Amino acid sequence: MSFFDLFSSHVTLAESNICQGMVDAHSHLIPGVDDGVQKMEDTLAILSSYEALGVKKIYCTPHIMEDLPNKTAHLKDRFAQLREAYQGSIELRLAAEYMIDNLLLNRLQEKDLLPHGEKEDHLLIETSYYSSPGCFEEAIEQVRSLGFWPMLAHPERYCYMERRQYEKLKEEGVKFQLNLPSLLGKYGEDAKKKARMLLEKGMYDFMGTDVHRLDPQFADRKMKKSDAEMVLKLK
Numbered sequence: 177m178s179f180f181d182l183f184s185s186h187v188t189l190a191e192s193n194i195c196q197g198m199v200d201a202h203s204h205l206i207p208g209v210d211d212g213v214q215k216m217e218d219t220l221a222i223l224s225s226y227e228a229l230g231v232k233k234i235y236c237t238p239h240i241m242e243d244l245p246n247k248t249a250h251l252k253d254r255f256a257q258l259r260e261a262y263q264g265s266i267e268l269r270l271a272a273e274y275m276i277d278n279l280l281l282n283r284l285q286e287k288d289l290l291p292h293g294e295k296e297d298h299l300l301i302e303t304s305y306y307s308s309p310g311c312f313e314e315a316i317e318q319v320r321s322l323g324f325w326p327m328l329a330h331p332e333r334y335c336y337m338e339r340r341q342y343e344k345l346k347e348e349g350v351k352f353q354l355n356l357p358s359l360l361g362k363y364g365e366d367a368k369k370k371a372r373m374l375l376e377k378g379m380y381d382f383m384g385t386d387v388h389r390l391d392p393q394f395a396d397r398k399m400k401k402s403d404a405e406m407v408l409k410l411k
């Protein structure tokens with residue numbers, strides 16, 4: 177660290193220590209099942225870089241949506257292959273990222289689900305970035321009535337969502353999962369500002385990287401020191 181870095185208002189992800197002992201709640205690491213990583217060698221390279229950062233546990237959360245109707249059994253098979261190929265120290269778990277759409281309503285009805293969390297009592301859900309789904313309330317009610325906590329992926333990325341709706345969702349028992357890259361500037365200023373606002377209000381419950389592909393610069397990407405300090409409190 178140079179003399180000037182002592183006074184810098186930014187830190188790299190590696191310097192921040194955020195990843196030390198971190199549980200990454202959201203990732204697309206199972207090769208070839210969605211728009212995430214396509215090759216096993218890339219998955220293994222990402223896992224080895226995450227090991228170097230100190231990540232402890234990763235939930236693999238492939239997309240399930242009408243446009244990508246991954247079957248539960250298929251994902252279990254592909255996850256087993258990943259577990260066999262990976263010999264490192266990070267604990268890998270399988271869950272899924274469910275788009276709120278009619279397919280989710282069907283899967284809920286059939287209780288055909290890949291739950292999330294230590295007690296498997298959460299369900300990771302997402303919506304379109306631009307508009308609220310018509311069945312948003314219905315889906316949340318059904319998730320709750322089956323005994324799961326809805327865990328909303330990257331709430332800071334939804335352009336249509338405003339402060340009041342975040343508060344309402346929290347009142348309804350929805351948990352929030354921060355995408356770490358939002359604070360590293362990956363999705364632009366709006367997502368970064370919203371992430372900061374939600375952090376300041378103490379609204380996040382989980383964090384994740386939502387990794388889709390190998391980023392050799394990941395550990396060196398910078399964030400505001402004050403943001404890093406708020407994220408550290410989440411751990």
Ligand SMILES: [Fe+2]
Nearest residue numbers: 202273329386
């Ligand atoms: Fe995702």
